[in-house]
Amino acid sequence: xxxxxxxxxxxxxxxxxxxxxxxxxxxxxxxxxxxxxxxxxxxxxxxxxxxxxxxxxxxxxxxxxxxxxxxxxxxxxxxxxxxxxxxxxxxxxxxxxxxxxxxxxxxxxxxxxxxxxxxxxxxxxxxxxxxxxxxxxxxxxxxxxxxxxxxxxxxxxxxxxxxxxxxxxxxxxxxxxxxxxxxxxxxxxxxxxxxxxxxxxxxxxxxxxxxxxxxxxxxxxxxxxxxxxxxxxxxxxxxxxxxxxxxxxxxxxxxxxxxxxxxxxxxxxxxxxxxxxxxxxxxxxxxxxxxxxxxxxxxxxxxxxxxxxxxxxxxxxxxxxxxxxxxxxxxxxxxxxxxxxxxxxxxxxxxxxxxxxxxxxxxxxxxxxxxxxxxxxxxxxxxxxxxxxxxxxxxxxxxxxxxxxxxxxxxxxxxxxxxxxxxxxxxxxxxxxxxxxxxx
Amino acid sequence: xxxxxxxxxxxxxxxxxxxxxxxxxxxxxxxxxxxxxxxxxxxxxxxxxxxxxxxxxxxxxxxxxxxxxxxxxxxxxxxxxxxxxxxxxxxxxxxxxxxxxxxxxxxxxxxxxxxxxxxxxxxxxxxxxxxxxxxxxxxxxxxxxxxxxxxxxxxxxxxxxxxxxxxxxxxxxxxxxxxxxxxxxxxxxxxxxxxxxxxxxxxxxxxxxxxxxxxxxxxxxxxxxxxxxxxxxxxxxxxxxxxxxxxxxxxxxxxxxxxxxxxxxxxxxxxxxxxxxxxxxxxxxxxxxxxxxxxxxxxxxxxxxxxxxxxxxxxxxxxxxxxxxxxxxxxxxxxxxxxxxxxxxxxxxxxxxxxxxxxxxxxxxxxxxxxxxxxxxxxxxxxxxxxxxxxxxxxxxxxxxxxxxxxxxxxxxxxxxxxxxxx
Numbered sequence: 001x002x003x004x005x006x007x008x009x010x011x012x013x014x015x016x017x018x019x020x021x022x023x024x025x026x027x028x029x030x031x032x033x034x035x036x037x038x039x040x041x042x043x044x045x046x047x048x049x050x051x052x053x054x055x056x057x058x059x060x061x062x063x064x065x066x067x068x069x070x071x072x073x074x075x076x077x078x079x080x081x082x083x084x085x086x087x088x089x090x091x092x093x094x095x096x097x098x099x100x101x102x103x104x105x106x107x108x109x110x111x112x113x114x115x116x117x118x119x120x121x122x123x124x125x126x127x128x129x130x131x132x133x134x135x136x137x138x139x140x141x142x143x144x145x146x147x148x149x150x151x152x153x154x155x156x157x158x159x160x161x162x163x164x165x166x167x168x169x170x171x172x173x174x175x176x177x178x179x180x181x182x183x184x185x186x187x188x189x190x191x192x193x194x195x196x197x198x199x200x201x202x203x204x205x206x207x208x209x210x211x212x213x214x215x216x217x218x219x220x221x222x223x224x225x226x227x228x229x230x231x232x233x234x235x236x237x238x239x240x241x242x243x244x245x246x247x248x249x250x251x252x253x254x255x256x257x258x259x260x261x262x263x264x265x266x267x268x269x270x271x272x273x274x275x276x277x278x279x280x281x282x283x284x285x286x287x288x289x290x291x292x293x294x295x296x297x298x299x300x301x302x303x304x305x306x307x308x309x310x311x312x313x314x315x316x317x318x319x320x321x322x323x324x325x326x327x328x329x330x331x332x333x334x335x336x337x338x339x340x341x342x343x344x345x346x347x348x349x350x351x352x353x354x355x356x357x358x359x360x361x362x363x364x365x366x367x368x369x370x371x372x373x374x375x376x377x378x379x380x381x382x383x384x385x386x387x388x389x390x391x392x393x394x395x396x397x398x399x400x401x402x403x404x405x406x407x408x409x410x411x412x413x414x415x416x417x418x419x420x421x422x423x424x425x426x427x428x429x430x431x432x433x434x435x436x437x438x439x440x
Numbered sequence: 441x442x443x444x445x446x447x448x449x450x451x452x453x454x455x456x457x458x459x460x461x462x463x464x465x466x467x468x469x470x471x472x473x474x475x476x477x478x479x480x481x482x483x484x485x486x487x488x489x490x491x492x493x494x495x496x497x498x499x500x501x502x503x504x505x506x507x508x509x510x511x512x513x514x515x516x517x518x519x520x521x522x523x524x525x526x527x528x529x530x531x532x533x534x535x536x537x538x539x540x541x542x543x544x545x546x547x548x549x550x551x552x553x554x555x556x557x558x559x560x561x562x563x564x565x566x567x568x569x570x571x572x573x574x575x576x577x578x579x580x581x582x583x584x585x586x587x588x589x590x591x592x593x594x595x596x597x598x599x600x601x602x603x604x605x606x607x608x609x610x611x612x613x614x615x616x617x618x619x620x621x622x623x624x625x626x627x628x629x630x631x632x633x634x635x636x637x638x639x640x641x642x643x644x645x646x647x648x649x650x651x652x653x654x655x656x657x658x659x660x661x662x663x664x665x666x667x668x669x670x671x672x673x674x675x676x677x678x679x680x681x682x683x684x685x686x687x688x689x690x691x692x693x694x695x696x697x698x699x700x701x702x703x704x705x706x707x708x709x710x711x712x713x714x715x716x717x718x719x720x721x722x723x724x725x726x727x728x729x730x731x732x733x734x735x736x737x738x739x740x741x742x743x744x745x746x747x748x749x750x751x752x753x754x755x756x757x758x759x760x761x762x763x764x765x766x767x768x769x770x771x772x773x774x775x776x777x778x779x780x781x782x783x784x785x786x787x788x789x790x791x792x793x794x795x796x797x798x799x800x801x802x803x804x805x806x807x808x809x810x811x812x813x814x815x816x817x818x819x820x821x822x823x824x825x826x827x828x829x830x831x832x833x834x835x836x837x838x839x840x841x842x843x844x845x846x847x848x849x850x851x852x853x854x855x856x857x858x859x860x861x862x863x
Contacts, residue, residue, distance in 0.1 A: 074832065138685040164618060201595075201618035230616050232597020298685040386627045387508070388688040388839040390831040405516045406509070406832075408825035408861070 051415035065416035078394040090370035097321025118319035129383025132312035136299035146296030159293040168196035168229040170237030179287030186280040196229025210268040212245035245269025250286035328362035468498035470761040476528035511824040525762040531820035539569040545755040554770035575752035580787040582804040583712040584736040589699040623706035625695025626687040629835025633819040642742035659854035681706035700725035713804035717783020745813035826861035
């Protein structure tokens, strides 16, 4: 009678147990699998299929979109830029992270230091982008980077008194390569020189300036005047009534290429040289008076725009590397390093031969994670590059957005770009997963 | 009692008939989301217009700025199924695109009466696609003004130029005087397209302008290259305020104020009537005294011509609040709110001209009405991929032209991108 009652809930046979196991597994894993399928697997497959159709989605075009990526200059630049990003940035971030982590390990205020380096990571990409956009602005009045560069350059090459000056149309002057002007004609004793310059506002002349006067020839000397040859209604090449002289211009007398006399123009712009009869000379206005203020580096110009954005990104992301490597460092057995030191190794050798090899797995993880992050870069490029430079700074994620949702609405091309990005990321991802598996 | 009641009723009716303005329904609890390209002062002014609507109806109105990329931002929201209720589009080409996609509400029945009452036929046509009315033109712009700093020109002894040759000569004289003459907002590609359109309308004439707009002639046509050649004459790198790099980083607000700063870096800047708003709020220069404008110079003897622009309100969602807002925007009252604040001209014929706060706007509004030749901004009439997206098409290629001055190369690229967009 008792045997008819089932005292144990679990089914007796193998199939029953397998079914129950399957149900338990699905109950726990199911929701996650459904989410993964809906949000990851299905979109990937759909995008892959969509990339083989054209912009409207109705015509099958096979690999034409991919062909377009590699033939159209705009997308080709995006691919090229992404490759530059991948080759340069992860290496720099990992190296900097390693150096900072190792150096800060010895400090009593190590945590504070690491927190300070980590702080940029919590700033939004938008805020960081706007900050760097202003930092790198071309005008030294706005951009900190160029303000510093200008201050530095001006120590060695201070700007001249008349940086905007140019030779007037009638002046017998030619501009020299390194700045300054030289007369195109030669003069001898008793000649006069009218060296008219334009491009300087009369209001910007020094305080002691006086009205310009035409030089009077004197025997045995060369007389000249350097003056601002511009007045409304005046004649170019002639010293008109309202025109002012240009004082403090260094003038040099040349014999061939050798400087044989130096002087400076007076308040009315006049100068004179004593010369020997018969000798032919040229006169030169020294470059130092006309040196332009350092214009700054075109950080946001076509050449440097990608580098500037990279600097912004490295500033943001180095903290991540420092913290991860720092954690790895604290897991490092100090006895290894002690043993190396007692064997006579100096700090650098300890670093090269003990620390780095032991940390290598962590370094690889940091490097590969950064590669994945860098391939997806979007916000910094969008914000920091001015509209005129967007084509030069273009990256795949940005191009994907523009192609899909911009004027062209080409979802086929956008999908192809997305697939390309996926293909580029997969090796890095597999590498990371393999590392995790090995460690676990 | 009965007679008193009748008198009161009659009085009310007469009173109602006398003040027969729009009566607005009560929309409290409903909200409207409006998208537009405006930011800064223009955004503040348009928000004032929307607040007037909120006061009249009790609805909640929210404005969000999309920046220049309105095609992309609204397009994305449309794809996602949550477009704004109303959008202020700066390009008729975009209106046509959205209408052809079936995204817009046909407003013939809901707003058609107000449009017929207050707008000229030309503006109604610009708001229609294949005869169906979709848009109400709220803001019009005279984009053929050359602004200059009168003090600098006077000091340099230069008269404001009326012809292109005078313009180039004036620039050279100002440069000799010691000021870089030209400010170009190279950071915003659309300002460069406006330069081009003004030159082209004058050098090639209105008929060719229309042909190029509809891509009936190629961008490699000799007339286009001629216009690009004129631009290269004035866009000399040494003449640009703050140098080439500074110009490339200067967006519209920055580029517009360069001649009017306390230390001006330029003498001329090409602009529109809405430049006045930026100049007034961002500089100390006095409009009409220091900051003046002339009509864009004629080229090769062309007559007065105006390239105009505007913003059209379109409706994406078919609900009561959005419809009432569209009706409000078609009334002169809505336009007058912004008109009083400056930097705004309305194509609405019901607007009282004396509402415009200064001579500048009255002048430009008059010019808008009196132009022998009036054409809508060409880049705004193009498919958005070619005429309205940053970094590509007309916008991107003219920025490249500013740097390279390569007439043949840029014309060729313009043609290839135009062909792709017009397919």
